[in-house]
Amino acid sequence: MIIARVVGSAVSTIKVDRLRGAKLLVLRQATPGDEVFGDHFVAVDAVGAGEGELVLVARGSAGRHTPLTEGQPVDAVIMAILDSLEIEGSISFRKS
Amino acid sequence: MIIARVVGSAVSTIKVDRLRGAKLLVLRQATPGDEVFGDHFVAVDAVGAGEGELVLVARGSAGRHTPLTEGQPVDAVIMAILDSLEIEGSISFRKS
């Protein structure tokens, strides 16, 4: 999984039917210290994540292994909201 | 999913039979501000996208989870046409 921060959202009226109701969030990969980097990408939210939150994103077929996304044409899902990260004995991130 | 813009199309007479009728579009990845970058690639269109439109592309096995592409040897599908994108509280893209 990658560490990523929710930075926005996407709106789409014309989409594959199976996606009705899916919440599409825009993210960027993040360091364990919550610094974003890399290209923006879109994932389906399976956990009620909000903008600014640091989350874990599972990509590939993993994206369809949640009750919300089963059978959907999605390749990325937010499957956890991070409370904290510990790197080499120090807390690098704690949710405020 | 990646944000991408449709920039062209591909024509192929000799292809795997299961692909008969598939619309093959050429795309490039795009920023939330609709600036394209990176290599051209090809995806099957599952939503009636047109040239110039900003879309979402699902890659990998997700590409086969639409009624149109089930069982096809495809690894990328356009599964949503974007109306708008909002990044950090501002609209970065709105379909014209």
Place this chain on the structure above:
Amino acid sequence: MIIARVVGSAVSTIKVDRLRGAKLLVLRQATPGDEVFGDHFVAVDAVGAGEGELVLVARGSAGRHTPLTEGQPVDAVIMAILDSLEIEGSISFRKS
């Protein structure tokens, strides 16, 4: 799918049994203007492609969704030979 040009072929006597008879071609990714770039890679040919042809390659599990490659340990298949590509209203490639 990626746009690629067939640049050679691979011969292997010792291989997983399920691959008997598979035609293994060497390719490089190509621009819509048929300029190759990037690393050489190998794909199974499902459409009778020949050296020098511009083709589409599906990667990942898509590689096993042709009658020829079902159940094989392959992660890339040539599933279409390109006749032409049109980018932003101009023909960038036409098969000669």
Place this chain on the structure above:
Amino acid sequence: MIIARVVGSAVSTIKVDRLRGAKLLVLRQATPGDEVFGDHFVAVDAVGAGEGELVLVARGSAGRHTPLTEGQPVDAVIMAILDSLEIEGSISFRKS
């Protein structure tokens, strides 16, 4: 599989139900000489790995082929702890 070193851990209260009990470790890719490089990422631990250990990580759908991770929305699993690596006839790493 990639060679990686466990460098930390992640805590998440709000996650997809199927992930309850999963141990989420933070890793970085490593050379055969145990030098880390590249972005931090997160994998589920299926073998009882500890911080500082050099391990193998399987990514993609492989991540769900352990008794612990079956059906979970995960795309990376630690499936082996390395005892040693031998490169071109020399031991490049031995677990201390």
Place this chain on the structure above:
Amino acid sequence: MIIARVVGSAVSTIKVDRLRGAKLLVLRQATPGDEVFGDHFVAVDAVGAGEGELVLVARGSAGRHTPLTEGQPVDAVIMAILDSLEIEGSISFRKS
């Protein structure tokens, strides 16, 4: 598939049970002229490859489509040993 050369091996006592007996080899990607490049990675050997040999590696779910690796948490398998490669009409590699 990628062209790769076997450069070493990995030993692991603590691993997912399904991996018992799997031969874990260390590889690097190679050019058609047998020059290695890129990061070291690990694949399961399904064909009896030896150190120094040029092979083909299938990645992703393809890694589980051999009799040896079915159901295993592996994302890379050596599925062919190369006898020769021909690039643009010339032999770039021949097994000695």
